[in-house]
Amino acid sequence: MALIVKVPSPRPYEVRWSWYNADGARKFKKERYRTEREAKAKKREVEDSVAAASLPDYAGGKQSVAHWAARWLDKKRALRKPSTVRGYDAIWTASVEPQWGNRRINSITTGDVQDWITELLQRDLKPPTIRHHVWVLGQAFSTAARARAITHNPVREVELPTDRSVGRLPHEAHFLTGEEVEQIADHLTKTYPDQPWGVLVRFMCWTGLRTGEVAGLNVGDVDLMRSVLHVRRTRSVRGGVWSVNTPKSGKPRTVPLMPWVKDDLTTYLATHPGHANPDAPLWPGTRPGAAGGSPKTKTQRSGSLDFSSPWEATTFRRRRFKPALAAVGLPEAVRLHVRLMPFMGNSP
DSSP: OEEEEEOSSSSOEEEEEEEEOTTSOEEEEEEEESSHHHHHHHHHHHHHHHHHHHOOOHHHHTSBHHHHHHHHHHHHHHHSOHHHHHHHHHHIIIIIHHHHTTSBGGGOOHHHHHHHHHHHHHTTOOHHHHHHHHHHHHHHHHHHHHTTSSSSOGGGGOOOOOTTTTTOOOOOOOOBOHHHHHHHHHHHHHHSTTSTHHHHHHHHHHHOOOHHHHHHOBGGGEETTTTEEEEOOEEEEETTEEEEEOOTTSSOEEEEOOHHHHHHHHHHHHTOTTTTOTTSBSSEEEOTTOOSSOTTSHHHHTOOEEEEEEOOHHHHIIIIIHHHHHHTTOOTTOOSSOOBOSOSTTOO
8 A cells, every 4th residue: 555645855756665575574665745645646656566566376375284394395406405304394294284284375464373372371482492493483484475375474573582571590501520421431441441431422512523423424524734623514314214414504614633532542543443534434323222220230241333324313312421421420401412511721
């Protein structure tokens, strides 16, 4: 809709109008004219133009939210990393689809979405989690808006909860000290003397690599001569199938090695079965049977390292890292992507 407003100006007739763009966001514009006749002509032109551009695809508006979410996910599968899309898909399947999947895309209002947010809060979901779920729903609406199946995205106008608004204290990360790292590493070395888990924990703490980057390392990525590590890829596993991708930044990077980390790697690589093969995984996987618990049990003795397979973070976290945290009296909340206190005085 357009309107004419008189303003104190050499051009006193101001035409103001608004419209919704392809993403469903409302846009505003205004222009001034010397005569009322010019302003009325512009008003008619704008109204005709906006009406034509905003005319919805009524058939598309009758499609379900699931239809438009599937179109959005298909596009993301072609443009994003598989691990990223799996996260979107998991949120859609677990939370968004059961609530909205069968609803017509043009039947949902901002109030409907706001009521859903209230329900999620009543189910004790945390505000960051709710924001992720609402964002996924919003992408289905944005896809429909770009196809002109709807004229606006109702998710844009909802009020999202924050930790402060619900009185929730933000999570405080536990940063390991050098002494704590050594406690964990020593425990793993004593408990599993024939496996490199103590060296791995020190390596992860002092390089700060993410778990996918650790799994993605090959023997050839370690440059002991220059005391650097080349992070060129990530690896992830799903359903027993490994996939390789780029680091999170989208490009390779070089990480310097502390002297004691270089010494650890020198000793470790000397016994690595694939030390002469630059394409061999740096850190080994484990064959079935390498369960947690006491190393004296039969189940533990049946497990063995598999240097032909990459290291798998989930298995290591559950069977090695968490029991080690408990054994040395540290909280279970310490992430496997471990970090040290931000000072260097506590190095080995």
